Amino acid sequence: MTLTPEQLAKLTEFDYIAVVDASGSMTTEDVKGRSRWDSVQETLGMFCRDTNKLDSDGIGLVIFNGVDIKAHDGVTPDKLDAAFAGMRPVSSTPLYEALQEALKLAGKSDKKDFIMVFTDGVPDNKDAVKKLIIDTANQQQNDDDLTILFVQVGSDSAATAWLKSLDDDLKAQGAQHDIVDVKTVAEAEAFGSTAELIVAAING
Template identity: 35%
Template sequence: MDILLEGGSVLRERDYTLIIDSSNSMATLEQSEGKSRWELLQESILAIASYCEQFDPDGITLYLFSDQFQRYEKVTSDKVIYIFEQHQPSGTNRLSPVLKDATDNYFGRRATEQAKANGETIIIVTSGEIENPTALRQIMIDAANQLNRDEELAIELIQVGSNSDVTEFFHILDDDLQSQGAKFDICNTITLSDLGAMSLMDVLLKAIVD
């Protein structure tokens, strides 16, 4: 399938941001694989970053977060593993501040006409054991209400692990954001297992046209 001719054009002229959970929960050993979540994640993140680079050749934005967050600008795929090697999981999952920074960054670039024509996709990979889920939901609603069109900003939540409470909360963000006051449905959620069964093009398209 030609990603640019058969539905892939919406992926072009778009910025891509990856937000990666580096909290202590990512050190959890997945018994079935014999590896930690952090180890299992690296291959998937490299694949996503390499794929996004096709559409965002000047480099993606990469965040790692736990109690605090670090933002890396214009990251090319060859730098992703190096950045991972500089971090080990620690601290708590404070996703709200990093998502607020990422959405504020997008709207700031849009206001100064630095954003790309098709908008931005934010991909969040997390265990989902979030410190303040109410704040996270409100950040998504506030972002949705600043958009000019549905596809302008897409947020893809990829759940690592199988915590049922997290799955339920993510489904609420995916399915019920508009009923809670959002102008558009900007959130889609999948699991890391789903990621292994889907093409990366489908992952990115599903985030935009859920």
């Protein structure tokens, strides 16, 4: 898939934010013989490099687990290693709090926002996450003012089912806009570039 000039121009309309799960289960080695943690850092590196071509100000980045939630802004590819310094996969998955931090980083400019969430399991607070997404969707005027793409790292079946419910069920539960798309990490990596993945999520 080759992106058209119009599609590439559309991608410059967005600020980009990544949310990375650093819970203990991310040490599981079920992604092509590597740990989920190593895999997600590799995929995030590609995301950061590709989006840097679209927005040289860098991405927002939230790395989270039940011990610590770190939020960074203006993360360019050369600052990525420093942002991950000191973070190791431990404890639980407070996704609700992490998304709150990501939404604080969103809306910092007149641009639309694209949040990519890398996670491997069911969060500590499923209902709160759903309510936060529905409330956020209902505050925006257009479908693409904010898009949240969840990328499932690893093969946890409970996580697959829960993420599918975010993709398929939120409009029936009151969301006025469908702002969620979901991919497995294998599906995400099958795209030729992060730009192509982002276009698919925005149009999805």
